[in-house]
Amino acid sequence: MCGIVGIFDRFGRKEIDRDLLGRMNESQHHRGPDEGGLHTEPGLGFGHRRLSIIDLSSGQQPLFNKDKTVVVTYNGEIYNFREIRRDLEALGFEFQTHCDTEVIVYAWEAWGESCVDRFRGMFAFAIWDRPREILFLARDRLGVKPLYYADLPNGQFIFGSELKALLQHPKVPREIDPTAVEDYFAYGYVPDPKSIFSGVRKLAPGFRLRLKRGEPECVPNCYWDVPFAVDTGITEQQAQEELIERLREAVRIRLVADVPLGAFLSGGVDSSAVVAMMASLSGDPVNTCSISFGDPAFDETRYAAMVAERYHTGHRVERVDPDDFSLVDRLADLYDEPYADSSALPTYRVCELARKEVTVALSGDGGDENLAGYRRYRWHVYEERIRSLLPLSVRRPLFGLLGHVYPKVDWAPKIFRAKSTFEALARDSVEGYFHSVSILPDNLREGIFSSAFRRNLQGYSAVDVLHRFAENAPSRHPLSLVQYLDMKTYLPGDILTKVDRASMAHALEVRVPLLDHKLVEWISGLPPEVKLRGQAGKYLFKKSLEPYLPNDTLYRPKMGFAVPLANWFRGPLKQKVRDAVMGSNLAESGVFNMDFLKTMLDQHQAGLRDHSAGLWSLLMYESFLRRHA
CATH class of the missing domain: 3.40.50.620 (HUPs)
Known part of the structure; x- marks a missing residue:
């Protein structure tokens, strides 16, 4: 496993700052402590940090084809590389190593952009084809490996495995995307393809991106999706x-x-x-x-x-x-x-x-x-059966009223927490599922944000993320739909x-x-x-x-990693969370309603409400601001 970085001059062949490329690369030293490599040529620079897994003595990157016209920097594993290698050798390609990286180079030469269709594994890579002046990036189908990129105002296109590598570049805009903030406080992460910064994107799972020098287009395209095509003939x-x-x-x-x-x-x-x-x-x-x-x-x-x-x-x-x-x-x-x-x-x-x-x-x-396997799937299917009995025009006012008047009892088993169920039933299918996965529900997100920030959102809501994916979902079955939504958001993003x-x-x-x-x-x-x-x-x-x-x-109840946040915020981290949430970083960001944040803190630390998930998200956001904003 590795870390990759790159700088590409999209419209010319200006010299690449090798020191800058090196700093970007070294910021990801932890991803590949075994070796590091840089390649620069007019208008292009690739960097790589290597964690040696296969063919330890060779396979150093960036890696070239035989005549040095194509070069790759790559993070991941291609598990069927031996099979692909045999196919390429039958086509006349000669290999110098025994690693999977070299397979990517010759697969590009043989099949172009469709090479990714043959790869079985986890990967994020970039290829530079010098004769055609094409930079090609791709990310694996499910998003196991990350890939960030930015199209900079100075004409440079940069990429890296982690955001910290891009932030080494002085031209990367640091403006925070307000819609990404809304997304974060709903989901607990910033869903692909956004990043927290409006000038930086993530290449989404199952997407590839082709850039030709001199051409303005910089639009990723999808090469794979989960089909959900049911086989009714299997017993x-x-x-x-x-x-x-x-x-x-x-x-x-x-x-x-x-x-x-x-x-x-x-x-x-x-x-x-x-x-x-x-x-x-x-x-x-x-x-x-x-x-x-x-x-x-x-x-x-x-x-x-x-x-x-x-x-x-x-x-x-x-x-x-x-x-x-x-x-x-x-x-x-x-x-x-x-x-x-x-x-x-x-x-x-x-x-x-x-x-x-x-x-x-x-x-x-x-x-x-x-x-x-998630319990929320069972609840969603159950709620969908109820939704199917009444039209939304009836459910929205009826269950909306019940959700409003029913008391919130965080301590009770879910079956007795009817307030949340009523609120979900007052929504359509996608909105209902969004309600079940949100860290902070709509009313709390509206409460924590300042009126100026809410105006800045211009009506945007984080549920739009799920609506966008639902529009292209291959199945409308209640279970398959929410599985698909999770595969597009929660799985890669969280x-x-x-x-x-x-x-x-x-x-x-x-x-x-x-x-x-x-x-x-x-x-x-x-x-x-x-x-x-x-x-x-x-x-x-x-x-x-x-x-x-x-x-x-x-056949036992599902468990999982759990952290006692509620107790921490009333005990050993009581002052830490108060200092962070009520401190200058959040106050001066202009995003938050500080009076509402104080109410959340007071209610939680008095034991009146469990706001641990919201307070944790605020603590993590404050920590981000302290380091990056």
Whole structure:
């Protein structure tokens, strides 16, 4: 795994500042501590930081073709590179290395922009074709690997794996995008293709971008999407058998490495399934790791131990202090943009633990989105059944009134928190789902923002993000639709961003077999009722895994990394959060209604309301402002 950067003069061949390129590259040293390389020529500069995984003795980047006319800088892994290499050798191409990077160069020469259609893996790369004066960028289909870019007023186009690399460039505009701020306080992250800065973009998952010197166009185009084309001819038994075979293959192709390899084993279904497949494919014990929490409500290590014992893994467990908030100030440096998923803290720790033993780790990320594991999916399907009984013109005033008058009881089980349900039923399908995933609901976002900032938004609302994706969704089935929305927003913007930055901070490569695009395509075509059956999420997945995993692992309530924010903000971080939220950075930004923020703080710290998610998002935004604005 690596870090990439580049500078391209779009309309001329001005000399590239090599020192600037070097600073951009070195800002990502953590992504590739093994080696670094720069290439400059008139009007172009590429940089690369390398974490050596395959072909350790060669494959240094930037890497050229045989006649030095095409060069690539690349982050990721192409798992089917040997198969593609054979095809290219049959076409007459001669290879100098055994790494997957060289395959990208010759695939470009052979197939042009359609080369990405052949790649199976996670990647973000840039190719410079000197004879045609074309710069080509591409990002993998699900967004496992990041790629930022900016089209600068001075005619330069720059890119990098992380935002911090672009911010080394003195010409990058630092103006904050107000719509990105609205998005952040709704979702907890800035969804692709926006960044927090209006002058910087992310290349969206499954998109590519072609720039020809002298031409003004700079518009990415989509080369892949999740199809959700249901196969009605497959039986449930056939689907179970094929799911295991496809999962095993997705794991198998991710076991290629010339460095120590292992897996995260949380004790949940997804990571346990990956470990079970790894064990069936490996002659040696699989290296696995878990972190434990002091709070038994969130500690899954006994379930992880069951799987580790069953498959005789080399298992390592490390205890994490549930009050480990020492990383709070580190997060802004890791994520560059405001990022409010507090599970980034334990994710950082599990990556830190894994790196003590391995350089590559397989994870179970993507299973919930693929196979309908989130509880919110069940609630959404239930709410959709109710919505179908009454038109929106009736539901909006009826349930809107009930939602308004019903008391808010944060402490109660969800079944008794009818206020949120009534509010969701008063909305259309997409708005209802948005209400369920928002960190701060509409009324709180309106409250925290100043009147001047709300005017600056000009009517924009973060729900527009979901509406935009819903318009192009390949399925209108209630379950498939929200799975699709999550794959476009939450998966790349939150889950994969969290893991990429936390793992790269430790020079650890994480591979995600459940997000193999061929597996994702096939799963998306399964009937929705075999993914979510009644109240049982991941129904087919769990049935398929019964021969491989203990029932206690398969059929128990879902758990996950949890951070005791509510207690922190009333205890050890009480003054820290108050200083941040009521301090000068937020006050002087012009974004916030400071009286409302004080009310939130007072209510939370008095124990009257749980505003922990909102306060955490404010704490992370203040930390971002302190470093970058």
